[in-house]
Amino acid sequence: MSFRIGQGVDIHRLVPGRKLVLGGVEVPWEKGLLGHSDADVVCHALSNALLGALGEGDIGQHFPDSDPRYRDASSLALLRVVMEKVKARGYRVCNADATILAQQPKLAAYKDAMRQNLAEVLEVEPSGMNIKATTGENLGFIGRAEGMRAEAVVLLETAHTETLD
Ligand code: MG
Secondary structure, three states, X not given: OEEEEEEEEEEEEEEEXXXXXXXXXXXXXXXXXXXXXXXXXXXXXXXXXXXXXXXXXXXXXXXXXXXXXXXXXXXXXXXXXXXXXXXXXXXXXXXXXXXXXXXXXXOHHHHHHHHHHHHHHHOOOHHHEEEEEEOOOOOHHHHOOOEEEEEEEEEEEEOOOOOOO
């Protein structure tokens, strides 16, 4: 077995008049994340972690925000495209772990639905896709609910041995 690890971080600004989509789940709230796509920070952090593990750069390179095809795109669908790259390289996801840093709203009731969505896309058991949420302790842009941040790590595994150059 050969393993590769990847890490991803994403930040988006919160504004009124946008849907709040996290891990492919629409969370009812007065503000949503601003971005070219649906600005789902969790999917973006996970996509970056997968691309990182593959050594294939970041989602900005693969899905440029200057490209009208990605306007209001579902980031869960973009994550699916990234997973196709993972599989094309002969890898599978062992497990993934993500953290959402958000002051508001309370996310506890939505974490399970996010886990189910993401586990399905990453083709892991639900226990292989962990979601954590924490506030910003009222500090900084997260604490003032001006934006959200997500972080993710993934471990990929393959039966073949890949030569790193
Ligand atoms: Mg993003």
